[in-house]
Amino acid sequence: MGRKYSVKIHNFKWNKYLAAGLVMTGIAVLLGILGFFWTPYSTTAMNAAEKFSPPSLRHIFGTDNFGRDIFSRVMQGLGTSIVISSLVVLCSGAAGILIGALTGYIGGVLDEVVMRITDAVNGFPSILLTLVIISILGNGKQNVIISMSIVFIPSFVRIVRSEYLRLRDADYISRARLMGVSRIRILFVHILPNIFSVFWVSVMIGFNNAILAESGMSYLGIGVQPPDASLGKMLSDAQGYLQRAPWYALAPGLTIVWLVLGFSLFGEGIRRTNES
Amino acid sequence: MKKKLLSLFFAALLTMAVLGGCGTDGTGESSGNNSSNDLSGSEPAYGGSVVVGIQQDIDSLDPHKATSAGTKEILFNIFEGLVKPDENGNLINAVASDHTISQDGLVYTFTLRDNVKFHNGSTVTAEDVKYSLERVSGILDGTALISTLSSAKGGIQKVDILDEKTVQVTVGSANTELIYSFVAAIIPKGSGEEAAASPVGTGPFSYVSYKPQEGIVLAKNPEYWQAGLPYLDEVNFKIVGSAETALMELQGGTIGIYAYLTDSQAQVLKSGGNFSVEASPSNVVQALFLNNAEKPLDNVKVRQAICYALDKEEIDDFVGGGTGAYISSAMLPTLTDYYVDLNATYGNKANQEKAKELLKEAGYPDGFDLTITIPSNYEFHMQTGQVVVEQLKAVGINATIQAVDWNTWYNDAYVGRKYTATISGITCDLTPGYLLNRFQAASNKNFINYANTQYDELYLKAQAELDLKKKADYYKQLQTLLCDEAGTAFLQVPANMTAISKDLAGYKFYPVYVQDMSTVYYVKK
Numbered sequence: 052m053g054r055k056y057s058v059k060i061h062n063f064k065w066n067k068y069l070a071a072g073l074v075m076t077g078i079a080v081l082l083g084i085l086g087f088f089w090t091p092y093s094t095t096a097m098n099a100a101e102k103f104s105p106p107s108l109r110h111i112f113g114t115d116n117f118g119r120d121i122f123s124r125v126m127q128g129l130g131t132s133i134v135i136s137s138l139v140v141l142c143s144g145a146a147g148i149l150i151g152a153l154t155g156y157i158g159g160v161l162d163e164v165v166m167r168i169t170d171a172v173n174g175f176p177s178i179l180l181t182l183v184i185i186s187i188l189g190n191g192k193q194n195v196i197i198s199m200s201i202v203f204i205p206s207f208v209r210i211v212r213s214e215y216l217r218l219r220d221a222d223y224i225s226r227a228r229l230m231g232v233s234r235i236r237i238l239f240v241h242i243l244p245n246i247f248s249v250f251w252v253s254v255m256i257g258f259n260n261a262i263l264a265e266s267g268m269s270y271l272g273i274g275v276q277p278p279d280a281s282l283g284k285m286l287s288d289a290q291g292y293l294q295r296a297p298w299y300a301l302a303p304g305l306t307i308v309w310l311v312l313g314f315s316l317f318g319e320g321i322r323r324t325n326e327s
Numbered sequence: 328m329k330k331k332l333l334s335l336f337f338a339a340l341l342t343m344a345v346l347g348g349c350g351t352d353g354t355g356e357s358s359g360n361n362s363s364n365d366l367s368g369s370e371p372a373y374g375g376s377v378v379v380g381i382q383q384d385i386d387s388l389d390p391h392k393a394t395s396a397g398t399k400e401i402l403f404n405i406f407e408g409l410v411k412p413d414e415n416g417n418l419i420n421a422v423a424s425d426h427t428i429s430q431d432g433l434v435y436t437f438t439l440r441d442n443v444k445f446h447n448g449s450t451v452t453a454e455d456v457k458y459s460l461e462r463v464s465g466i467l468d469g470t471a472l473i474s475t476l477s478s479a480k481g482g483i484q485k486v487d488i489l490d491e492k493t494v495q496v497t498v499g500s501a502n503t504e505l506i507y508s509f510v511a512a513i514i515p516k517g518s519g520e521e522a523a524a525s526p527v528g529t530g531p532f533s534y535v536s537y538k539p540q541e542g543i544v545l546a547k548n549p550e551y552w553q554a555g556l557p558y559l560d561e562v563n564f565k566i567v568g569s570a571e572t573a574l575m576e577l578q579g580g581t582i583g584i585y586a587y588l589t590d591s592q593a594q595v596l597k598s599g600g601n602f603s604v605e606a607s608p609s610n611v612v613q614a615l616f617l618n619n620a621e622k623p624l625d626n627v628k629v630r631q632a633i634c635y636a637l638d639k640e641e642i643d644d645f646v647g648g649g650t651g652a653y654i655s656s657a658m659l660p661t662l663t664d665y666y667v668d669l670n671a672t673y674g675n676k677a678n679q680e681k682a683k684e685l686l687k688e689a690g691y692p693d694g695f696d697l698t699i700t701i702p703s704n705y706e707f708h709m710q711t712g713q714v715v716v717e718q719l720k721a722v723g724i725n726a727t728i729q730a731v732d733w734n735t736w737y738n739d740a741y742v743g744r745k746y747t748a749t750i751s752g753i754t755c756d757l758t759p760g761y762l763l764n765r766f767q768a769a770s771n772k773n774f775i776n777y778a779n780t781q782y783d784e785l786y787l788k789a790q791a792e793l794d795l796k797k798k799a800d801y802y803k804q805l806q807t808l809l810c811d812e813a814g815t816a817f818l819q820v821p822a823n824m825t826a827i828s829k830d831l832a833g834y835k836f837y838p839v840y841v842q843d844m845s846t847v848y849y850v851k852k
Contacts, residue, residue, distance in 0.1 A: 097717050099644055116591065117645055117713065190730070272703045276728050278713045290571045291706065294595050 069320025075313030079306070083133045086126030094119065094127045095278045103296045113298040115288070121302045124280035129306060131281050135196055135274070136261035140254055142200035147207020148250075152238045154208070155215025162212070169205035177202045177260075178267055185273055195274040199264055203257055210253045214246035248325040255318025259311045266307055282307050371848035376561035377831065379842060380573050380585040384540060384566055389523040390512035391463050391472040396754050396840040401564050403841040404545055405446075406512030406528035409437050409456065412757055416661060416838040418506060422451055422513045422529055432501030432793055435509070439492045444550045445515050446533035453488040458516040460486045460496060467519075475508040475758075482508075503793055504758045531557040531845035542566050551845070558833070558848035570706065577602065577826055584834065586842060588824035589706070590648030596826050603829055606650045606822040607836035608661055611752040612762060613651075613708070615699070615715055615816040620776035621747045628689035630813035631673070635685065636722040637715065638677035639670075643819055646710045650822035656806035657762040659820060661838045664795075665759040667803040669810040682722040694723030700740050700749040703730035707821065708750045715750065741774050752821075757839055760789065763805050766814060777814040 092110075098118030106113040112121035154162040172180065184198035218224060219242070227241050266283030268274045275281035277288075282303040289300035383397040390406040393399055403411075409423040420426065424440035443451040460466075463473040464483035471477030478484055481499035489495050498505060515527055526534045531553070532545035542565040547557055565582060567573040574592045576582045578599065588596065593604045617624045617633065624630055634655075643651040652660050655669040686694060697719065701712045712728045719726040726748075731739070740746040755762050765772035767783050782805060789801035810817075827834050833846040 095713075095717060095720075097641075097645065097714065099641065102645075116710070272730050276730055277709065278716055278728070290569075291589055292591050293571070295591050 064324055066320055066323050068316045068323060072313055072315070072317030072320050075309060076317050079129060079310045079313055080133060082126050083129035083131075086123075086128075086130040090120075090123035090126050092120035092123045094123045094280050103292070103299075105296075106298050112302040113296065115285075115296070115299050116292060121285075121299060124285060125282070125302050125306050127280040128275075128282040128285060128303060129310070131192075131275055131279075132262055132265050132307075132310070135192065135199075135265050136258055138196050139199045139203055139261045139265075140258050142196070143203035144207050144250075144254055144257065146200070146204050148211050148243070150204070151208040151211025152215050152243070155212035156219050156234075156238055156242070158216070165208070166212070169208050172202070172205045177264060178271075181264065181268060182271075182273070185268075190273060190276075192274055195265070195268055199261060199268075202264075203261065206257060206260075207250075207253060210249060211246065214249055215242060218242050218245060248321075252318050252322050255314050255321065259314045259318075262307065262310055262314070370851040371558055371833065372851040373558050373848070374560050375558075375849045376563065377559055377584060377844070377847065378563045378565050378582045379844070380567045380576060380582040381542070381564050382567070382587055385537065385543060387523050388526045388534070388537060388543075389519075390514065390526065390528065391459075391519075392523065400840050400842045401543060401545075402512070402526075402528075403530070404532040404562065404844050405526055405530045405534055406514070407530050408510040408512055410506065410509050412510065412837065412839055412841070414835040414837050414843075416757055418510070418757070422456070426506075426509075428506065432503065432505075433498055435496040435498065435506070436489075437494045437496070437509075439494070440552060441492075443529050443552045445529055446527050446548055447515065448550075449515065451513060451529060452516075453491055453494050455516045456494045456513055457486045457488055458519075459511065459513045460494075462514075462519050463511045473508060473511055475505065476511065501793060502790060503795060503798060504760055507756065507758045532562055535561075540566060545844075553845070557845035559844060562844045580828075583828040583831060584826065584842075584847075586823055586825040588826055590646070590650065590824065593648070593824040593826070601829055602826040604824060604826050605836070606824050608652055608659070608838070609821055609823040610659060610661075610755045610839055611821060612654065612657060612659065612755065613711065613750070613752045613818045613821055615818060616749045616751060616775050617813075617815050618744065618747055618749075618774075618776055619778065619814065620744070623689070623691060623695055624747060626689045627812055628685045629691065629695075630816070632682040632685035632689065632722065633719070633724070634673040634813045634816045635678045635682035636719055636724065637673075637816055637818070638718055639675045639818055641677070641718070642711055642714050645714050646707060647819070647821050650824070651819035652822075653819050654817050656810040656817055657766065658759070658802070658806050659755050659762070659838070661820075662759050665799050665802045667806050669807060672810050673813075677718060677721070679722050686723065691723075694725060697724055697726040698729050698747050699726055700729045700731055700736065700746040702733045702736035702751060704733050705751070708752070711818070712750050744774050744776060750818075754840060759799075759802060760786075763789075763802060763809075766805075766809060775815050777809070777812075779808065779812065779814075782808050 096119065101114050101118040102116060104110055104114045110120050110122060112125060115121055150165060154165045180202050181198045184201060185194055188194040188198060224237060224241060227237055265274065266286065269281040269283035270287045275284060277284065285303040286300060289303070292299050381397060381401065383395065385398045385401065386395045387393045387398065390402050393402055407421040409421060409426065410418045411421040413419045422440060422443050423437040425438040427436045439451060439453060439456065445451060460483055463471065464476045464478045465471030466478050466483065471479065474480065476482040484497045484499050487495045512528055514522055518527055531548055531551045533548045535544040535546045537543040542563060545562045547560050551557065567576055567582065570589055570592065573582070573585050574595065577585055577596060588604065596602045597604050615633065615637065617630050619625055639653040643649055643653070653670050653675050654660065655672055658666045660666050686692065699712055699715065701708050703709060709730065716726045716728060740749050753762065763786060764770060766777045767773060767786055768778040785801055785805050785808070789798055789805065792798040792801060830849055831847055832850050833848045835843050835846050837843060
C-alpha cells in the first residue's frame with residue numbers, strides 16, 4: 052500500500068496553475084478564518100465622522116455609508132462565504148457520492164428513476180430552486196446551506212455515476228466480485244479511490260458555484276442578515292453608492308473574483324497534474 | 328493583412344459617420360417642438376411631454392378601489408372630488424364651487440361648479456355626484472369603498488338632489504374631519520363597472536393607456552375647468568425597478584421627474600447640474616414600532632428605555648443625510664394646528680444612562696434579546712434598522728434584524744401582529760386624527776396592541792368635539808399620552824427628495840402623497 056502512494060507523490064508535478072491557485076485561495080481562506088477571531092475594526096461599529104472615506108492606510112478598502120471599515124467586513128464576509136460554501140460542497144458531495152455510486156453501479160430501474168429526478172432538478176435555474184426551498188424552510192444561514200446542498204446534489208451525482216458506470220465492468224472489479232468481495236466494499240474501497248481525481252475537479256467547480264450562489268442569495272437578501280457582513284449583501288448595499296463611493300462595490304466584488312479565480316486555478320492545476 | 332485592417336478601419340469610420348448623421352437628424356426632429364423657445368427668463372411654455380418615474384405598479388385604476396399610495400399619487404391627476412387638497416394641506420373646492428356644513432355637522436350642501444366636464448365630453452351633473460357618493464358609501468350595493476364615508480359606520484346616510492346644481496348630503500354622525508373624505512372622485516353615473524378599465528374623471532389629465540409593469544400614459548384635458556392648466560400635452564408615469572435604475576434613467580435623460588431619491592443619490596444628481604433636487608417633508612411617520620402585547624415590551628419602562636436609547640439625530644444623519652424631521656408622537660409636524668413638539672421628553676440624542684437605569688428598574692439589568700422585523704424592500708428602513716441595532720447594543724439590548732419581504736411583513740406583522748418590534752412607516756392623509764385613530768385599543772389598525780382606556784375615552788371626546796380649538800387640544804393630549812407611555816418609539820418624518828429636470832418648473836410639493844402634474848411646465852428659454 053505504502054509503495055503505491057509514494058509512487059504517486061513521486062509523479063506529482065507542480066504547475067503554475069496549482070501554485071497560483073494555492074496562493075490565491077490560501078490568502079483568501081486565511082483572511083476569512085482570521086476574520087472569525089479578529090478584524091482590524093469592529094464589523095458593525097458605526098462612525099459618522101468617517102462615512103465614505105476612500106481607501107487609505109487607515110482603512111485599506113475605505114469605509115461604507117455607516118463609516119464601517121470595509122476591509123473588516125470583507126474579512127467577515129469571506130469567512131461566512133467560505134464556511135457556507137464548504138458545508139454545501141461537503142453535504143452535496145457526500146450525498147452525490149452515495150447516490151451516484153449506487154445508481155451507477157446497480158443501474159437498471161433505480162438508475163433510470165434517479166437520473167430523471169436529477170434531470171428535473173437540473174431543469175430549474177438553481178437560484179430559483181433555492182428560493183423555492185428557502186420559502187418553504189424559512190430564512191436563515193442553516194436553511195441556505197440545506198437548500199443549496201439539495202440544489203448542488205445532481206451535479207455531483209452525474210459525475211460520480213458516470214465514473215462508476217465506466218469502472219463497474221473493469222477487470223479488477225469483475226475479479227473482486229468473483230472473489231466474493233461484498234458490494235459495499237467494492238463500491239467504496241475498490242472504486243471510490245479511483246474516481247477521486249475526477250471528483251476533485253468537480254468539487255472545485257462546485258465550490259466556486261457555491262460561492263457565487265451564496266453571494267447571489269445574500270445579494271437578494273437571503274441568508275446572512277444585516278448588520279452581519281456577507282460579500283453578496285455588501286455588493287447589493289453598495290449599489291446605491293456606485294458613483295459616490297465606488298470602492299464600496301469594488302471591494303466585495305473583487306474579493307469574490309479573487310476567490311473564484313483562485314479556486315478555478317486550483318482546480319485546473321489539479322486536473323493538469325492528473326493528466327501528466 | 329495591412330490592407331484588410333485599413334479597409335476595416337474605413338468601414339468603421341463610414342458606419343460611424345452614417346450613424347452619427349442619423350443621430351443628429353433624430354435629435355433635430357425631437358427638439359423641433361421646443362425650438363420656438365427664445366431666451367427670455369423662465370416663462371411657462373405650453374406643450375411637451377414629461378416622463379415621471381414611479382416606484383410601484385398600479386393596484387387599480389378605479390379611483391374608489393385603489394388603495395396604495397403609489398396609485399393615488401397618479402390618479403390625483405385624472406380624478407377630482409367635490410373638494411381637493413392644495414399644496415398647503417388645505418381643502419379647495421374642485422367639482423363643487425362652494426360647500427356649506429350645517430351647525431350640527433350633519434348636513435353638507437355642495438353647489439356644483441358650472442361647466443365641469445368629464446373626459447368623455449359630458450358635463451358633470453348632480454346625478455353623477457349622487458351616483459359617486461352612493462357608490463363609495465355603500466348605499467348603492469351595500470359595500471362601502473371608502474370606510475369613513477360608509478353608511479353603516481355613520482358616514483353618508485342619504486344624498487338628495489335639491490336642484491341641477493345643488494346636492495345635499497346627510498351624514499350619520501357629526502365629525503369635523505369628514506369633509507376631508509369628500510376628496511373621493513366624482514365619476515360619470517353608472518360608470519363604476521368600467522372605471523378600472525377605462526377611467527373617466529374631471530382632472531387636468533385624461534387616461535390614455537396603461538401597461539402592467541411598464542407604466543401609465545395621460546394626456547392633457549383641454550377642457551379642464553381651471554383656466555390655463557395644465558401646461559403639458561402628455562405625462563408618462565413610468566415604473567422604474569429600483570432606486571439605482573431610477574438614478575441611471577435620470578442621468579440618461581429618460582425620466583424627467585423622480586420623487587423618491589435617497590440622500591446619496593441626491594448628492595450625485597446635485598453635482599451633475601442637470602437637475603434641481605429639492606427636499607420636502609413627506610407624510611410618512613417612521614418608527615420603531617413596539618408590540619405592547621409582547622414580553623418584555625409590555626413593560627412601559629422597557630419601552631421608555633428604548634426611546635431613551637435611540638439617537639434620532641444619528642439615525643437621520645446616517646440614513647437621511649440630516650433632512651428628516653424628528654418626532655416623538657403620532658402627528659405630522661406639518662399639521663401645525665394639531666402638532667405638539669414632544670421631542671424634549673426623550674431627547675433627540677441618546678440618553679444611555681437613563682435607558683440603562685430604566686432597564687434595571689424594569690428587571691432587565693443585563694438587557695434582553697429583541698428581534699426587529701423589517702420589510703426588506705424598503706432600503707431606508709433596513710438602513711435605519713442597522714443603526715438602531717447599534718444604538719440598542721450600547722444599552723445592552725441585543726437586537727437582531729429579521730428581514731422579510733413586503734407581503735410577509737404585511738400579513739404576519741401588520742395584520743397578524745406576530746412580531747416583537749418592527750421598523751416601518753405609516754402614511755397620513757390630511758385628516759389630523761388619522762394617525763391617532765389607530766392607537767385605540769379596538770382599532771383594527773392598532774398593530775402595536777396599544778391599550779389604554781384613558782386614550783380611548785379622550786379620542787372619542789375629540790371625535791365628538793365640533794369646536795376646532797378644543798379638538799386640537801384633545802389631540803395634543805392624545806399625543807402627549809402616547810409619547811409619555813412610550814406606546815412606540817417614533818423616529819422621524821423623512822424628507823422626500825425630488826429630482827426635477829432643469830428644463831421644467833412649476834412642480835408643487837404637497838403634504839399628501841400626490842404628484843400634481845397640472846402646474847408643471849417647460850421653461851421657455
